[in-house]
Amino acid sequence: MYQQLFTPSVQHTLDLIGIFVFAISGALLAVRKNFDVFGIAVLAEVTALGGGLFRDLVIGAVPPAAFTDLGYFVTPLLATVLVFFLHPHVERLQAGVNVFDAAGLGLFCVAGTTKAYDYGLGLTASACLGLATAVGGGVLRDVLANEVPSLLRWDRDLYAVPAIVGAAMVALCIRFDGLTPLTSGLAVVTAFVLRLCAMRFHWRAPRAWNRRSTVLETE
Amino acid sequence: MYQQLFTPSVQHTLDLIGIFVFAISGALLAVRKNFDVFGIAVLAEVTALGGGLFRDLVIGAVPPAAFTDLGYFVTPLLATVLVFFLHPHVERLQAGVNVFDAAGLGLFCVAGTTKAYDYGLGLTASACLGLATAVGGGVLRDVLANEVPSLLRWDRDLYAVPAIVGAAMVALCIRFDGLTPLTSGLAVVTAFVLRLCAMRFHWRAPRAWNRRSTVLETE
């Protein structure tokens, strides 16, 4: 059982922090899209819990953690209330939210990879599910809001790569029997710092090697 | 086993009515979006069965009822045929469809909550899944049709709240050992009447408390 790398209460607190910041990002998008208060709550819940829900369905961990832990369900509602009443202030704190979101990304990619491995998946599949845990909620958020997922867009700073690196580090540690709270924490921090750097220096991924093509211009 | 509150045949008939009216709403949207006959059938099936399918995947009831009961599958096809040949008439009957849709909302939120509790989920989680059963199909319908889910939009009459109230009533009844066909039927009727009132009086939910913000205007 790698899943409890940290003591349960530490792990649970970290999970709730990740859920809270993801929920804030969902609630803010809902406000921007002019949704009502229930729309804000739904988008907060989906953003915060969607990635883990997908992972749990795939690995057969039913009912998923999102439906068995009351704290997981209530936390996004707190984020909803906060955004509902304070959203101009929350928006002014966007930079802070982004830092927390980067922390959530790091925590979720590591926790997702470890949980998937505990349920018997291979290392590559576990790393994929770690990535899906970290980015899945954001993709669902954008699909429900009827926008192109920002994960896929070339004009956004790198988001998937930090999570891929974090998940891959965990998979490599498991492979070489070196997964400890220390290495695990190191993976979280690496993903976190990479994401911060990507935002700070506007790292972007290349688009298709299409210089000889005129397709994009004519579309 | 709370799931069979009514006699099986009554429950099954109620389920089929709910499925039928939800399928009509999906098929009508497909016609508005100019889909072909297969698109109409797909949207009818998804709207009618999507919410229950999501619930069954989450609670681990596989294969889901949507795939084990032939009646559940055939009913949306009947709705497809009806809308395909008669859709100007069906549209003229929109008010009637709305009443049936409200009935479907009430039936599904109660049946969904009860089934989730029977599969061992907690009361809050069961109520959430009851809500998801009732509104999930409509959300999937709108996502497939590439529209913002009407559930989330502020300019639509309240849809989630009646289902939340119905699901919460069932959860409270279970909590205090009072779930009988009578209280269960009362929850259905409450959700149904609340939805009718919401449509009649155009009840809407508030948007974010944003009077000091200029964000919405500048977007």
Place this chain on the structure above:
Amino acid sequence: MYQQLFTPSVQHTLDLIGIFVFAISGALLAVRKNFDVFGIAVLAEVTALGGGLFRDLVIGAVPPAAFTDLGYFVTPLLATVLVFFLHPHVERLQAGVNVFDAAGLGLFCVAGTTKAYDYGLGLTASACLGLATAVGGGVLRDVLANEVPSLLRWDRDLYAVPAIVGAAMVALCIRFDGLTPLTSGLAVVTAFVLRLCAMRFHWRAPRAWNRRSTVLETE
């Protein structure tokens, strides 16, 4: 066990070919939508594996094949690399891609139906899941790219019908105890040829019988 109609290695090779051509179609859409390289990879994976993933979740085959077979995961990445570097050439080969995609459609609807039946579903439900296996990836691809699924649009050549015919042939063969590699291959070929004909002769499905309606014009 009908699932291994062909020898395992033949079946596996056919699966990988189907996955590869579906991935190409996803990657090409990602390039058209101007996604970055990770967006291309995500869309390739989703298009190639989404249909089978949905089927496996529904029939309770967890973890799904997409996460247990490394070849299933790597193949879409190969398609991503190919499209990333060569996409003007791949686009010029669109006709060829379409032929392979038709082959994938035939293979997946037959394999999906057989696998669902092996997991204990009824014949109708198995045929539905065969259809979902064949077309589900494409629907997910279009939803993630924020487009109306081409499956649903009336102005696209028939796509669902060939898969429905193939899946229904398999279900009928099972019903009359006649499912052999020969009849199974015949179903694949039938779906394949029907799809080729639909593209060649621009077969389309009718829209709603709406000549007396003015709704579409006023939308």
